[in-house]
Amino acid sequence: MNGLKRFLLAASLALAALLPAVGLQAKEAADLAADPVAEKRLMEISAELRCLVCQNQTIADSNADLALDLRREIRGMIQQGKSDREILDFMVARYGDFVLYRPPVQSNTALLWFGPLVIFVIGLIVLVRYLRRRSQVIASAPAGLTEAERKQAEALLQSASEPKDSAS
Amino acid sequence: MNKFLWPLIAFIVLVVLLAIGLNLNPREVPSPLVGKPAPAFALPRLDDPAKTFSPEEMKGKVWLLNVWATWCPSCVQEHPVLVEMAKRNYLPIVGFNWKEVRGDGSLDSKPATQEKEMALAIQRSSKLLAAKGNPYQVVTMDLDGRVAIDYGVYGAPETYLIDKAGVIRLKHIGPITPEVLEKKILPLLVELNK
Numbered sequence: 622m623n624g625l626k627r628f629l630l631a632a633s634l635a636l637a638a639l640l641p642a643v644g645l646q647a648k649e650a651a652d653l654a655a656d657p658v659a660e661k662r663l664m665e666i667s668a669e670l671r672c673l674v675c676q677n678q679t680i681a682d683s684n685a686d687l688a689l690d691l692r693r694e695i696r697g698m699i700q701q702g703k704s705d706r707e708i709l710d711f712m713v714a715r716y717g718d719f720v721l722y723r724p725p726v727q728s729n730t731a732l733l734w735f736g737p738l739v740i741f742v743i744g745l746i747v748l749v750r751y752l753r754r755r756s757q758v759i760a761s762a763p764a765g766l767t768e769a770e771r772k773q774a775e776a777l778l779q780s781a782s783e784p785k786d787s788a789s
Numbered sequence: 790m791n792k793f794l795w796p797l798i799a800f801i802v803l804v805v806l807l808a809i810g811l812n813l814n815p816r817e818v819p820s821p822l823v824g825k826p827a828p829a830f831a832l833p834r835l836d837d838p839a840k841t842f843s844p845e846e847m848k849g850k851v852w853l854l855n856v857w858a859t860w861c862p863s864c865v866q867e868h869p870v871l872v873e874m875a876k877r878n879y880l881p882i883v884g885f886n887w888k889e890v891r892g893d894g895s896l897d898s899k900p901a902t903q904e905k906e907m908a909l910a911i912q913r914s915s916k917l918l919a920a921k922g923n924p925y926q927v928v929t930m931d932l933d934g935r936v937a938i939d940y941g942v943y944g945a946p947e948t949y950l951i952d953k954a955g956v957i958r959l960k961h962i963g964p965i966t967p968e969v970l971e972k973k974i975l976p977l978l979v980e981l982n983k
Binding site: 674676 | 938
């Protein structure tokens with residue numbers, strides 16, 4: 622596993638060196654080589670953050686310009702020794718809670734977090750009440766058949782067992 | 790109650806919720822900066838990059854900070870509205886040129902040095918302002934987009950209305966249309982100028 626990672630790193634470095642244009646990709650690869658630990662943290666933090674340009678991607682996944690800028694910003698803050706919490710707070714202060722992929726539990730997200738649970742409990746109550754009412758109906762129904770019903774059933778059974786010539 | 794009425798009610802509720810959801814614009818992310826002081830910065834000016842502009846200079850005035858770039862079609866679209874606003878002297882408009890060179894995805898080769906990047910950015914933005922009119926009292930150049938991050942900019946155009954005390958009172962995302970001007974900006978401007 623580690624060997625593979627190292628191989629990939631070496632391969633990407635070699636590729637970066639081969640590229641004549643000093644593009645953004647090459648620059649990112651160089652940064653990656655400089656400090657793999659910081660880079661791993663960068664990827665972990667940016668996987669928690671939403672890219673506001675392509676909203677269903679994280680900053681780690683996205684190659685939008687803004688995502689590159691924000692990764693650069695996070696890299697700078699890691700180098701300054703900021704904690705993960707501080708970096709996430711920095712982003713929330715500028716872009717709002719929406720930037721967090723994992724919404725925080727607070728008053729305005731209560732419905733989001735607990736709504737499904739509330740609906741589940743309501744469903745459970747409805748189900749229990751329905752089942753109780755049904756068992757009451759079953760319990761209160763007369764146990765056996767009345768004489769008239771028994772005769773009717775017998776007649777039906779007999780007529781069903783006889784071959785029907787009208788069906789052809 | 791009729792047992793067939795419940796599915797109908799549930800269906801109507803669902804339709805109403807979906808209709809509301811479809812009419813929301815997911816791109817309009819409410820800014821946490823509204824009600825907070827406009828972040829301080831000092832950026833080079835378009836007319837003289839040796840000088841800088843800072844929001845401090847606008848203390849005591851209600852003003853507009855307009856994020857734009859020449860590569861942004863919606864900015865070009867809102868430009869006539871800004872020119873009209875400037876002509877009517879509603880309020881000072883400060884241009885915030887955002888990543889003029891780096892933001893342009895259609896540009897094949899990027900300038901190697903910062904001086905060259907600034908020169909190209911100035912050339913491009915001056916050309917547009919000369920051709921379409923300049924509504925800005927001053928234009929600041931944020932070449933690398935670093936200051937824009939402090940303002941939570943994620944796409945141009947974006948516009949901030951800042952009050953006399955330097956507090957952001959409104960953030961508008963997307964182009965300023967005559968309707969936005971009339972319904973959002975002007976009423977707030979009147980209130981803030983009281």
